[in-house]
Amino acid sequence: MTEFLDPVLTFIADNPSLAGLICFLAAMGEALFLVGLFVPSTVVLVGAGTLVGLGKLDVVPIFIWTTLGATAGDAISYWVGYTFKDKLKNMWPLKRYAHMVESGEAFFKRHGGKSVFIGRFVPGVKSVVPGIAGMAGMNFTRFSVVNVTSAIAWTIAHMGPGIIAGSALGAIGQISGRLALVLGALLLVIFLIVMLGRWLILIILPLFPNAHAAIVKGFARRQGRISQWIARNFDPAHPRSSGMLASALLLLITMPSFFWLMGEVAPGETMVRADLAILNLFDSLRTPAGDRIMVFVTSLGDGIVVTAVTLVVGAYLFARKAWRRATGFIIAMAVTALFVPLFKLLLHRSRPLELYSDAHAYSFPSGHATLNAVLFGICAVLIVHDLSRWAKASVFTVTAAYVITIGFSRIYLGAHWMSDVLAGLLFGTAMVSAFAFVFGPIHNEKVGRRTLAAIVVATLAVFGGWHLSGTYDKALLTYEPRSDKEVLTGSGWLEGAWQALPARRIELNGDREEPLVVQYSGSLDGFAGTAEKAGWQRPPKWSLSTAGGFVEGKTPPDSLPILPRSQNGRQPDLVLIRKDEAGGRWVLRLWPSRYQILETGRLRALYLGSVVHEDILRPMGEFSGPSTDLQVPHPEDNPALLLPGAVVRERADGTRVVLALGSRSAVPMAEADRPMSRAQRKHQQ
Known part of the structure; x- marks a missing residue:
């Protein structure tokens, strides 16, 4: 999968001046008076810092461009405020964000000239403080000195985390590119959630003030x-009306979503196929280092740690005589603890791995995701009570990142299907919303926010550390990767077992796509060598030059790279193309399957393949875009027929499948992977 990111990184590395210009515009845009609310500069600058850490960009020019952009943005905002003064308050769309201007004025009055420096780091006022300084007639020379120094500090603060993250991912990538990809994906998910929450608070809500x-x-x-x-x-x-309204809306969204998802995991539904494809995708990305990290995370969410934190928090609330909140907290955790096994027994959905017994042997919903979402979500609600909205956003961001990481670890380790974790997060969010709705308006029970936060962190550290010290090595063995390989004899496969293999390609979203018309066991190089004699060739790899072929109207079909397609979460091991006389091309993809063929005491990997035809569309003669116009080839167009001994079989729907045994690339039977578990055998059909 990392090859799909290479074109982007190569483009940026080959065009550093363009990257600098983008950073300049992003930094300037966020500093513009009120316009900065709509500019996602954090995304751009953290991304640029990450690329610096990965060695794709030079830090000096990027730092200079970003600092100049931030300086120019504040200077323009100052000029706008100095020129228009109080008229700005009545202009659209500023009148929609009057509270922002008022907050900026109050901030400027409180801190004076130093507010230009401080304000650049304060969400909610940094896009208005320079304009307020201009409106107040602050001396331009003094403003400029503060502007430049604050821009330098702001650039360091924004690019620094990205550089550290990029350097860490680069170092990890030297050990394992797959581990770097997994951690990068997790960081991206958390980062996007934080940014979406920021936009919701600052931009969307003020658009509907009445x-x-x-x-x-x-x-x-x-x-x-x-x-x-x-x-x-x-x-x-x-x-507290806004908080109650937000809680009610979340409850009305998450509970129906949970029950909808519960209906989507019935046997044969698209979500079930999507779960399997995503499980296979994560299985292909697993590494020993990644396993150690994810086992550490998932162990912090184990039941014994959740129980310890629950008891300590409950005891503290009762000790503070916060009777209603303490009672509500205990009831919420007890209901959740009963709800999870009840629904597991109701649905009887098997896990990807056989881990537990009794009700917990079943999968839906994820107990880790559900219980941790409720526990730490309610703790966050209690901690943020009566705090500012940005303090609330910070606490909820940390909480969401922690809970999402635990859920992510369950999918990565194969302990749960993705839908199990989503369901747990949805139900957990619903319970937290219900708690906030009922107990949020209470104002005569003081819980000691800082003390409660310290208790939660300390209990998690102490009991989590104690739990890890005694169970970590055992957990590594429990969650070690299981092979899903199933062995077929050569004669059994040819005589009828071929019909048990997937008939169509399955996308990551669970949709069934083009028919799989090739079943091949043997050497991929041997297949490619035989096919080359009939005009088949390997497609060009993705690069800046080959990707540029899509924007040219005369690019030959065999000069365009192949668009990625996965089969049940797996990437193809072999791709071949053949240009035809009509100006299009045939595309063969062979994906690894979970089957192996036993022949004369040796095992061979079995691959599944599709052969599709792509027409090259050239709108206005300026672009070249491949479009699949034929998903099933004519019998003579299937390249597997070129292999010696190939046989043709026909499915019930009339689709013809070519079965072929190629040159040997086998492993001894003694080295075969272990048989898959009962749950995997049941789901991976």
């Missing part, structure tokens, strides 16, 4: 007791 009040007024005009209760508790003047 919707909240209008809805509440509608309920207030009704005479029913429920309507009056809603109007009273969700009144914008109520100090």
Whole structure:
């Protein structure tokens, strides 16, 4: 999979001046008066820092470009504020964000000239403080000195984490590119969630400033007791109405989503095939170092650690005499602890691995994801009570990152299907939302936010460390990769077992795509060598030059790289193309399967393949785009027929499959992988 990232990195490395310009524009855009709310500079600059750490960019020019952009953005904002003064407040769209301007004015009054430096690092006011300084008539020379120094510090703060992350991933990549890819994907998921939350808070919500009040007024005009209760508790003047509204909306979204997902994991549904494809994808990315990291993470989410944190937090809340919140917390955890095994027994969905007994032997939903989401989600709700919205966002970000990482570890280690983890996170979020809705308005129970946070972290560290010290080595053995290989005899395969193999390619989303018309056991080099005699060849690899062929209208079909396709989460081991006279091309892909053929005491890998025809579309004569126009080849166009001894079989739907045994590339029977588990055999059909 890493070959798909190479063109992007190569392009950036070959065009460092363009990368510098992008960083300049991003840094300047975020500093522009209010416009900065809409500019995702953090994404760009952390990404640029990561590329610096990976050795793809030179740090000096990128640092200079970014600093100049941040300086120019603040200077423009200062000029706008200095020129238009208070008229800005009545201009669209600034009047939609009046609270931002007011916050900036209050910040400037509190900190004076140094607010230009401090404000650059404070979310919510950094895009307005320079403009406020201009409106207040701050001396330009003084402003410029503070502007430049703060831009340098801001650039270091934004690019530094990316450089560290890139250097770490680069070092890991020297050990294992697959491990670097897994950790990079996890960091990307967490980072995107944080950025989406930031945009929701700063941009989306202010666009509807009157919707909240209008809805509440509608309920207030009704005479029913429920309507009056809603109007009273969700009144914008109520100090906690926004939190209750957010909790109610989350509850209304997550619970229906959970039950919808539960229906999607029934046998034969698309989600089941998607789960298997994603499991295979992660299995192909596993490394010993990655296993050690993920076992460490997943062990912190084990039941004994969750129980310890629950008991300590509950005891602390009762000791503080926060009776209602303590009771609600214990009830929420108890209900969740009963809910997980109940639904496991109700659905009887097998795990990818056989890990536990009784109800926990089943898979849906993930107990780790559910219990940790409820436990740490409720702790976060208690800790952020009455804090500023940015403090709340920070606490929830850390909590979400921790819980998501635990869920990610369950999928990576093969302990759960992806849908199990998603279901657990959905139900856990629903329980946290219900707790926040019911107990959020309580203001006469003080829990000691900092003390509670310290207790949670300390308990997790102490009990988690104790648990890991006694079980880590055993857990490594428990979660070690299992082979899913199944052995077929050569005669059994040719006589009828071939029909048990997948008939169509399965995408990562679970959709069934083109028919698999080749079943081949043997050497891939031997297959390629035989096919080359009939005009088949390996396609060009992805690079900046080959990717440029897509934007040229006269690129030959055999000069265009192949678009990636996976089969059940696996990447093809062999791809061949053959140009035809009509200006298109045939594409053969061979994917590894979970089957091996036993022939004369030796094992050979069995590959599944598709042969599709692509027409090269050339809109306006300026582009070259491959489009599949034939998913099943004519019998004579199947390159597997070129192999000696190839036989043709026909499926019930009329599709013809070519079975072929090529030159030997075998492993001794003694080196065969272990048979797969009962759960894997049941699901991987």
